[in-house]
Amino acid sequence: MTAAYWNRYAVRTANTEHDEPAAHALGWTQYPGHGPGAELLDDPRTALELGCGRGDAVAALAAQGVDATGVDVSAVQCEQARNLFGNVAGARFEHGDVLEFLAAADQRWDAVYSIWGALWFLDPAVLLPLIRDRLAPGGRLVFSHAPPVPGAYGIQGMYGAAFAADPVWIYRWSFEPDMWAELLRRNGFGNIRARVETAPEPSKLGTLIVEAELGSVSARVVVADG
Numbered sequence: 603m604t605a606a607y608w609n610r611y612a613v614r615t616a617n618t619e620h621d622e623p624a625a626h627a628l629g630w631t632q633y634p635g636h637g638p639g640a641e642l643l644d645d646p647r648t649a650l651e652l653g654c655g656r657g658d659a660v661a662a663l664a665a666q667g668v669d670a671t672g673v674d675v676s677a678v679q680c681e682q683a684r685n686l687f688g689n690v691a692g693a694r695f696e697h698g699d700v701l702e703f704l705a706a707a708d709q710r711w712d713a714v715y716s717i718w719g720a721l722w723f724l725d726p727a728v729l730l731p732l733i734r735d736r737l738a739p740g741g742r743l744v745f746s747h748a749p750p751v752p753g754a755y756g757i758q759g760m761y762g763a764a765f766a767a768d769p770v771w772i773y774r775w776s777f778e779p780d781m782w783a784e785l786l787r788r789n790g791f792g793n794i795r796a797r798v799e800t801a802p803e804p805s806k807l808g809t810l811i812v813e814a815e816l817g818s819v820s821a822r823v824v825v826a827d828g
Contacts, residue, residue, distance in 0.1 A: 604675055604699075604723070604772055627658035630717055630746040630799070631809040637799045640666075642744045642813055646712035650736070652700050652745075653719025657683030657693070664693035671696060671711075673703045675720070700724060704732040712738050716745040723774045725757070730789040737816045743791065749798050749810045750776035779810065786814045 631637040643649060646668060654660050654672025656679060663670040664687075673696040674680050680697040687693050696703060700720045714733050716722070721729065722745070733743055755777055762770045777785065779796035786794050791814035798808040 627662040628717075630744075630811050631801075632718065632748075632807075633802050633809075636802050637809065638811070642742075642811075643713045643715060644742055646742070648709075648711045648738075649713040649715065650711040651719065652714065652716040652721050653723070654683060654695060655679050655719065657687045657695055659715075659717055660695065661687035661690045661693050664690045668692065670694070673698055673700055673720075675699055701728060701732060704729075704736050707736050710736055710738040711741060713742045713744065715743070716747075718747050719745070721745045722747040722776075723772060726775055726785050730785065730791075734790050734816060739817050741816045743786075743814045743816070744812070746809050746811045748776075749808055750778060755781065779812070782810075782812050786812070791816060 628640040628643075629635065629637060630639075630642065640663070643663075648669045649660075649663050649671070651660050651670070651672040654674045657672055660670045660672035660683070669692050671694045672683065674683070675698065677697050680695050683695040688695070701724060714737055737743065757773055757775055759771055759773050762772060779798060783794045783796045786796075793815040794813070796810070796812040799811050800808045
Protein backbone atom coordinates (compact mmCIF):
# COMPACT_ATOMS: atom_id res chain seq x y z
CA MET A 603 0.00 0.00 0.00
CA THR A 604 2.89 2.41 0.66
CA ALA A 605 3.97 2.78 -2.97
CA ALA A 606 0.35 3.13 -4.13
CA TYR A 607 -0.25 5.88 -1.59
CA TRP A 608 2.76 7.90 -2.69
CA ASN A 609 2.19 7.32 -6.40
CA ARG A 610 -1.30 8.72 -5.98
CA TYR A 611 0.12 11.65 -4.03
CA ALA A 612 2.73 12.31 -6.75
CA VAL A 613 0.14 12.36 -9.52
CA ARG A 614 -2.11 14.67 -7.53
CA THR A 615 0.67 17.17 -6.76
CA ALA A 616 2.71 16.90 -9.97
CA ASN A 617 4.35 20.15 -11.07
CA THR A 618 6.96 19.93 -13.84
CA GLU A 619 6.99 23.57 -14.86
CA HIS A 620 10.31 24.29 -13.16
CA ASP A 621 13.67 22.69 -13.91
CA GLU A 622 15.56 24.32 -11.03
CA PRO A 623 15.28 23.40 -7.33
CA ALA A 624 13.08 25.77 -5.37
CA ALA A 625 14.84 28.45 -3.34
CA HIS A 626 13.42 26.94 -0.14
CA ALA A 627 14.24 23.32 -1.07
CA LEU A 628 16.55 22.96 1.93
CA GLY A 629 14.14 24.51 4.40
CA TRP A 630 12.80 22.19 7.09
CA THR A 631 9.42 23.73 7.80
CA GLN A 632 6.19 23.81 5.83
CA TYR A 633 6.51 27.60 5.56
CA PRO A 634 8.80 28.67 2.66
CA GLY A 635 11.66 30.87 3.82
CA HIS A 636 10.95 30.26 7.52
CA GLY A 637 13.24 28.45 9.93
CA PRO A 638 16.70 26.92 9.55
CA GLY A 639 18.20 25.82 6.24
CA ALA A 640 21.05 23.76 4.82
CA GLU A 641 23.35 24.69 7.71
CA LEU A 642 21.77 21.91 9.78
CA LEU A 643 23.59 19.37 7.58
CA ASP A 644 26.98 20.90 8.51
CA ASP A 645 28.60 21.05 5.06
CA PRO A 646 28.64 17.34 4.12
CA ARG A 647 30.57 15.89 1.21
CA THR A 648 27.94 13.17 0.73
CA ALA A 649 24.25 13.18 1.64
CA LEU A 650 21.29 10.83 1.41
CA GLU A 651 17.65 11.95 1.47
CA LEU A 652 15.03 9.46 2.66
CA GLY A 653 11.85 10.13 0.71
CA CYS A 654 13.22 12.61 -1.83
CA GLY A 655 9.91 13.31 -3.57
CA ARG A 656 10.37 15.46 -6.65
CA GLY A 657 14.08 15.89 -5.82
CA ASP A 658 14.47 19.60 -5.09
CA ALA A 659 16.64 19.19 -2.01
CA VAL A 660 18.91 16.59 -3.62
CA ALA A 661 19.39 18.83 -6.65
CA ALA A 662 20.04 21.88 -4.46
CA LEU A 663 22.78 20.05 -2.54
CA ALA A 664 24.32 18.68 -5.72
CA ALA A 665 24.40 22.18 -7.20
CA GLN A 666 26.55 23.15 -4.18
CA GLY A 667 29.04 20.36 -4.91
CA VAL A 668 27.62 17.68 -2.59
CA ASP A 669 27.46 14.08 -3.82
CA ALA A 670 23.72 13.79 -3.19
CA THR A 671 21.43 10.77 -3.45
CA GLY A 672 17.69 10.55 -2.94
CA VAL A 673 15.61 7.41 -2.51
CA ASP A 674 11.84 7.21 -2.80
CA VAL A 675 9.36 4.33 -2.81
CA SER A 676 7.23 6.03 -5.47
CA ALA A 677 8.21 5.29 -9.06
CA VAL A 678 6.19 8.33 -10.12
CA GLN A 679 8.12 10.61 -7.77
CA CYS A 680 11.47 9.24 -8.98
CA GLU A 681 10.51 9.71 -12.60
CA GLN A 682 9.52 13.30 -11.88
CA ALA A 683 12.82 13.91 -10.08
CA ARG A 684 14.89 12.46 -12.90
CA ASN A 685 12.97 14.44 -15.50
CA LEU A 686 13.49 17.65 -13.57
CA PHE A 687 17.00 17.24 -12.20
CA GLY A 688 18.62 14.28 -13.90
CA ASN A 689 21.04 16.64 -15.62
CA VAL A 690 22.37 18.09 -12.33
CA ALA A 691 25.88 16.76 -11.76
CA GLY A 692 26.20 14.84 -8.50
CA ALA A 693 22.45 14.23 -8.10
CA ARG A 694 21.12 10.67 -8.15
CA PHE A 695 17.58 9.42 -7.63
CA GLU A 696 16.95 5.81 -6.61
CA HIS A 697 13.57 4.12 -6.72
CA GLY A 698 13.03 1.65 -3.92
CA ASP A 699 11.94 0.88 -0.40
CA VAL A 700 14.01 2.95 2.01
CA LEU A 701 14.60 0.10 4.45
CA GLU A 702 15.70 -2.26 1.69
CA PHE A 703 17.91 0.42 0.14
CA LEU A 704 19.70 1.11 3.42
CA ALA A 705 20.12 -2.59 4.20
CA ALA A 706 21.71 -3.23 0.79
CA ALA A 707 23.84 -0.07 0.58
CA ASP A 708 27.62 -0.48 0.67
CA GLN A 709 28.59 3.12 1.33
CA ARG A 710 28.41 5.56 4.22
CA TRP A 711 27.10 9.10 4.02
CA ASP A 712 28.17 12.22 5.93
CA ALA A 713 24.54 13.23 6.30
CA VAL A 714 21.23 11.39 6.15
CA TYR A 715 18.16 13.60 6.17
CA SER A 716 14.41 13.64 5.67
CA ILE A 717 12.40 16.82 5.04
CA TRP A 718 8.81 15.82 5.81
CA GLY A 719 9.83 12.58 4.12
CA ALA A 720 10.13 8.85 4.64
CA LEU A 721 11.53 8.90 8.17
CA TRP A 722 8.14 9.81 9.58
CA PHE A 723 6.52 6.85 7.83
CA LEU A 724 8.85 4.04 8.94
CA ASP A 725 9.19 2.18 12.22
CA PRO A 726 12.11 3.82 14.06
CA ALA A 727 12.95 0.51 15.75
CA VAL A 728 13.88 -0.81 12.29
CA LEU A 729 14.99 2.41 10.59
CA LEU A 730 17.35 3.98 13.13
CA PRO A 731 19.78 1.03 13.31
CA LEU A 732 19.96 0.99 9.51
CA ILE A 733 20.71 4.72 9.40
CA ARG A 734 23.33 4.31 12.12
CA ASP A 735 25.08 1.65 10.04
CA ARG A 736 25.12 3.83 6.92
CA LEU A 737 26.38 7.06 8.50
CA ALA A 738 30.07 7.92 8.50
CA PRO A 739 31.64 8.42 11.96
CA GLY A 740 30.47 11.81 13.22
CA GLY A 741 27.80 11.91 10.52
CA ARG A 742 24.58 13.81 11.02
CA LEU A 743 20.94 12.72 10.93
CA VAL A 744 18.45 15.56 10.48
CA PHE A 745 14.72 15.29 9.93
CA SER A 746 11.51 17.26 10.20
CA HIS A 747 7.78 16.62 10.19
CA ALA A 748 4.63 17.73 11.98
CA PRO A 749 4.58 17.66 15.79
CA PRO A 750 2.45 14.89 17.25
CA VAL A 751 -1.15 15.42 18.21
CA PRO A 752 -0.91 15.75 22.03
CA GLY A 753 -1.33 12.37 23.64
CA ALA A 754 -1.20 10.44 20.33
CA TYR A 755 2.22 8.81 20.10
CA GLY A 756 3.74 5.89 18.24
CA ILE A 757 2.22 4.24 15.19
CA GLN A 758 -0.82 5.83 13.56
CA GLY A 759 -2.78 4.99 10.43
CA MET A 760 -4.21 7.31 7.82
CA TYR A 761 -6.21 6.86 4.61
CA GLY A 762 -5.11 8.62 1.43
CA ALA A 763 -8.46 8.83 -0.33
CA ALA A 764 -12.10 9.55 0.31
CA PHE A 765 -13.69 7.05 2.66
CA ALA A 766 -16.01 5.87 -0.15
CA ALA A 767 -13.07 5.18 -2.53
CA ASP A 768 -10.90 2.09 -2.85
CA PRO A 769 -8.86 2.08 0.37
CA VAL A 770 -5.25 3.28 0.21
CA TRP A 771 -3.59 3.75 3.55
CA ILE A 772 -0.23 4.41 5.20
CA TYR A 773 1.29 4.29 8.67
CA ARG A 774 3.36 6.96 10.40
CA TRP A 775 5.11 7.29 13.74
CA SER A 776 4.79 10.41 15.91
CA PHE A 777 6.71 11.34 19.06
CA GLU A 778 7.41 14.36 21.23
CA PRO A 779 10.95 15.83 21.03
CA ASP A 780 12.10 14.15 24.25
CA MET A 781 10.79 10.80 23.00
CA TRP A 782 12.76 11.15 19.77
CA ALA A 783 15.86 12.06 21.76
CA GLU A 784 15.56 8.89 23.83
CA LEU A 785 15.03 6.71 20.75
CA LEU A 786 18.11 8.21 19.13
CA ARG A 787 20.21 7.87 22.27
CA ARG A 788 19.34 4.18 22.49
CA ASN A 789 20.56 3.74 18.92
CA GLY A 790 23.99 5.25 19.41
CA PHE A 791 23.34 8.88 18.56
CA GLY A 792 24.39 11.87 20.62
CA ASN A 793 24.53 15.67 20.53
CA ILE A 794 20.79 15.47 19.98
CA ARG A 795 18.77 18.63 19.45
CA ALA A 796 15.05 17.96 19.20
CA ARG A 797 12.54 20.77 19.29
CA VAL A 798 9.41 22.29 17.82
CA GLU A 799 10.10 25.30 15.61
CA THR A 800 7.22 27.73 15.95
CA ALA A 801 5.35 28.89 12.86
CA PRO A 802 5.65 32.45 11.49
CA GLU A 803 2.24 33.01 13.07
CA PRO A 804 2.37 31.51 16.57
CA SER A 805 -1.21 30.28 16.30
CA LYS A 806 -0.31 28.01 13.38
CA LEU A 807 1.18 24.51 13.53
CA GLY A 808 4.88 24.38 14.24
CA THR A 809 7.47 21.93 12.90
CA LEU A 810 9.27 19.19 14.78
CA ILE A 811 12.98 19.31 13.85
CA VAL A 812 15.53 16.80 15.12
CA GLU A 813 19.33 16.81 14.73
CA ALA A 814 21.70 14.12 15.96
CA GLU A 815 25.27 12.96 15.43
CA LEU A 816 26.73 9.48 15.28
CA GLY A 817 29.40 8.75 17.86
CA SER A 818 28.84 11.84 20.02
CA VAL A 819 28.27 11.24 23.73
CA SER A 820 26.18 14.23 24.75
CA ALA A 821 22.44 14.56 24.38
CA ARG A 822 20.18 17.54 24.82
CA VAL A 823 16.56 18.32 24.11
CA VAL A 824 15.50 21.85 23.23
CA VAL A 825 11.94 23.01 22.62
CA ALA A 826 12.24 26.15 20.53
CA ASP A 827 10.25 29.25 21.40
CA GLY A 828 10.53 30.66 17.91
